[in-house]
Amino acid sequence: MNNLKGPVRVVGTGLIGASIGLALGRLGVTVHLVDADAESALMAERIGAGSRDVAGEPQVVVVAVPPDHVGAVIAAQLAATTSAIVTDTGSVKSKPLVDAGALTDDLSRYVGSHPMAGSERSGPLAGRADLFDGATWAITPHEGNRPEAVELIRELAETCGARTVELSVQDHDLAVARVSHLPHLMSALAAGTLVDAPASHLELSGQGVRDVTRIAGGDPRLWTQIVAANAPALTTLLERIRGDLDRMLIALGKDDGSGDITNLLMNGVTGAVRVPGKHGAPHTDDATVLVNIPDRPGQLAKLFADAAASGANVEDLRIDHSPGLAIGQVELAVKPASVDQLVKVLTERGWVVHR
Amino acid sequence: MNNLKGPVRVVGTGLIGASIGLALGRLGVTVHLVDADAESALMAERIGAGSRDVAGEPQVVVVAVPPDHVGAVIAAQLAATTSAIVTDTGSVKSKPLVDAGALTDDLSRYVGSHPMAGSERSGPLAGRADLFDGATWAITPHEGNRPEAVELIRELAETCGARTVELSVQDHDLAVARVSHLPHLMSALAAGTLVDAPASHLELSGQGVRDVTRIAGGDPRLWTQIVAANAPALTTLLERIRGDLDRMLIALGKDDGSGDITNLLMNGVTGAVRVPGKHGAPHTDDATVLVNIPDRPGQLAKLFADAAASGANVEDLRIDHSPGLAIGQVELAVKPASVDQLVKVLTERGWVVHR
Incomplete structure (x- = not known):
């Protein structure tokens, strides 16, 4: 690592583009913000995602525009630069390759990628420096890529806080x-x-x-x-x-x-059962304990304080709602070894617990 | 109310039957446990769901056997009793009516019902006195039923802690x-x-x-x-x-x-958006706040204590897992009016919060 020096040009300053700018900014990388919508680029700049005014050839271009425009913008950025490595953040990887390939002969500087993070919010103001912390970021090289180009995009993703997975375009x-x-x-x-x-x-x-x-x-x-x-x-x-x-x-x-x-x-x-749960582990690893909980402020706080007192780490939880009545049930998932002590402590502290 | 005196005969002592026995037992109703599997009835008796040995005509019979057997057991219980009101707990209401109707001419004493509660666990040992607390229990009368019979089954459901909803068999x-x-x-x-x-x-x-x-x-x-x-x-x-x-x-x-x-x-x-969330309200009513949370014991407890300190009642929550990294994100749903104060208090107390 340490080949990523910047500047990084982010084209498309919605949630993903603005968040990449914010994430790179944490490590001092210079970020150039570009958006067809001047208002969006301005807002991204205002929240600190980068600058609209960065001169010179970027080291990396990140195309973070809506899916329909990805291919054309990749081709335009390849044409507008001479040495920059261009990536995109689209959820699909073969269509941009085909679309861009129809507009340019040389895709060797384009390496596809896909940060698996998002939000129900959108736009630059929803951008967050930590959006990718712990997220998976797929890197999808194609045959024409040089290894150094692929490595640079991997470094970009890791600099943003993500864990990378390499897949072929088709596999992705x-x-x-x-x-x-x-x-x-x-x-x-x-x-x-x-x-x-x-x-x-x-x-x-x-x-x-x-x-x-x-x-x-x-x-x-x-x-x-x-x-x-x-x-x-x-x-x-x-x-x-x-x-x-x-x-x-x-x-x-x-x-x-x-x-x-x-x-x-x-x-x-x-x-x-094949769908991985937390931290990639199958969700069947955890044991679950059910606790009745009155629908009042502070009850969840009390429950988790009591659970913490037992030494158990709550791996997952779910609140089951009972339409019409002010009682709920919380399902706590914990490591099987923690169950006995958790049930004991919660019961002692007055909770109605079911295993 | 107050027409339910018992005894109540529960036929089928799995999770649902045993839980009905336990729930009725809380109010002192005599419960007669019957199961084709002697071992199951014995286990239900041992956990206090009722007695295998109750003489005389029951006031109510609850058929809680597997779906395929419901119709036949309803008919058998109507034949075995002279005045008892018979209900069942099956998830489907037309087939038992047809199946039982093929075996007996008079279904006036049979009123269908369906407690909408369950668990991923099964068997009498999974039985819980509070399984139906706050649950919806559908009552599905048919044309031949007398109002008193329907009322008695409604009372049975409410005695078990449920909220009843009346629907036609077809509608249900x-x-x-x-x-x-x-x-x-x-x-x-x-x-x-x-x-x-x-x-x-x-x-x-x-x-x-x-x-x-x-x-x-x-x-x-x-x-x-x-x-x-x-x-x-x-x-x-x-x-x-x-x-x-x-x-x-x-x-x-x-x-x-x-x-x-x-x-x-x-x-x-x-x-x-039409699917009701908590307490029957559309889930879009609540505002959501995202909080980053380290994966360590006690962090959820601290978060909920801090949330409670803001006066907000957490209506719902979801933990979003990041495979591979020890950081998670908790989505708290609260009433819109609580959001500002919640964000303020959590931020003051050192949490990374996104709206």
Whole structure:
């Protein structure tokens, strides 16, 4: 490391671009802010993400514009510079490569990348210096890249606080189709069936439907661009879903379809347990303890103080809401070795605890 | 109220049956425990859910057996009693009515119901007296029921601590298909695409895929019975999903499909915001504040103590994990009026807070 000297030009000063500027600024790297929207660049400058006025050739250009424009801006930045390494932050990696490739012959200075961080907020004012701290940042080199160019982008990502993962362009797009874009579409399709549901039906909602439909609330225009850019990988997965859906429909229509239904559900169990939880560990490693909690200020504070007193580190938690009543339940996930002491201490301190 | 005197016979002493016994026991109602599995009834008795040895006609019979057996056991209990009101706890309400109706002419003493509570645990030892505290318990009368019979089952549910909602049998089954069974199937189908994903793809998993696939981990045999019992309502919804899925596939295959993709995603947003959050209120009512939190014992306790000191009541929260690094982010949902003071107090006390 230590090859990243700057200046770094950030093109596109929304949430991601402004956050990259703020993150690099922590280490004194000079950041040049560029945005087609002058107001956005001004706001990014005002929050300290960099300067709109930096002369000379940048060492690195980061293209952080909306998905539909990524390819064209990469090509423009390659043309506008002579030695700079250009990367982008788009959620899909093959389309920018194709789009930029249609506009320029030489993509050797372009190395794709994808910081897996974001927020439900957007725009430069949502920018944060620590947005990437602990996040995964995928680096997706292509055949024409020199190793030093790839290394420089890796260093950029790490300087921003992220952990890098190197994947081929094709692998990356299939991976995000699987773990991000398809879940988003499934969430949207499930949520879409609720638009005309009577309120009395929605009253029976529990935590399950809340979890499944949560991400469906994301910005439809942004997600349209992401989904459209990853159409080939998503089409393969959606056709697989349609096959399974048809099998489910056939099984539901048969008197002896139970075996087929169970097989489809077993498949879901097998897939669900493969999703990594905290720190990449399977979420089944932790033991869970349920605690009843009155809905009053300070009760969570008391619970966590009591949990801390037992020496247990709470790895994860979930509040389960009971519509209509002022009582909730908190599910604490802790290391199995901590459970006995946690239950003992909480019980002694008056909590109603279930293992 | 005050018509529920007991004895209450609970047939099927798994999680739900044992919990009903424990809940009724809190108010001194005599509970008669019956299970085809002698060991299960014995365990339920040992944890105080009731007695295996209660003579005489019960006032109420609660059938809490696995979904496939509900109808037959309802008919058997109607035959075995002369005046008892019989209810069941199945997740689907039309199939038991049809199944029992095939075995007996008079269903006037049968009133369907459905406690919307459960646990990832099962069996009598998972039983809890407070399982239904604050839960919704649907009551689904049919035309042949006398009002007193319906009222008695409502009283039973309320005695167990639940809030009751009255729905027709058909409405109930469509409602749970929408807010429970369909989300489960969508979660299972999404998770099913991960069974053969390379580990390097799964490494890019974030909170979204974790949320969408969580409920897919539920017991496949139990869910097969639930899904099969609600086949008609689910088939209608799944065909709607298939229509939307086909529209999505067509849109992804077209150069000008963006408008269609956006429409489908907008539909998802509209549906997602209709899902009630805590206490039946739309989850958009709360404002959210993000706080960085080091992964050490006691940090959550400190955070919640500091939040409580600001006077804010934490309505909901979520921990976002950063795979690979020892830093996390906690999203606190509070009433909008509490946000300013919360941010002020947390910042003063050294937390890194984002609005």
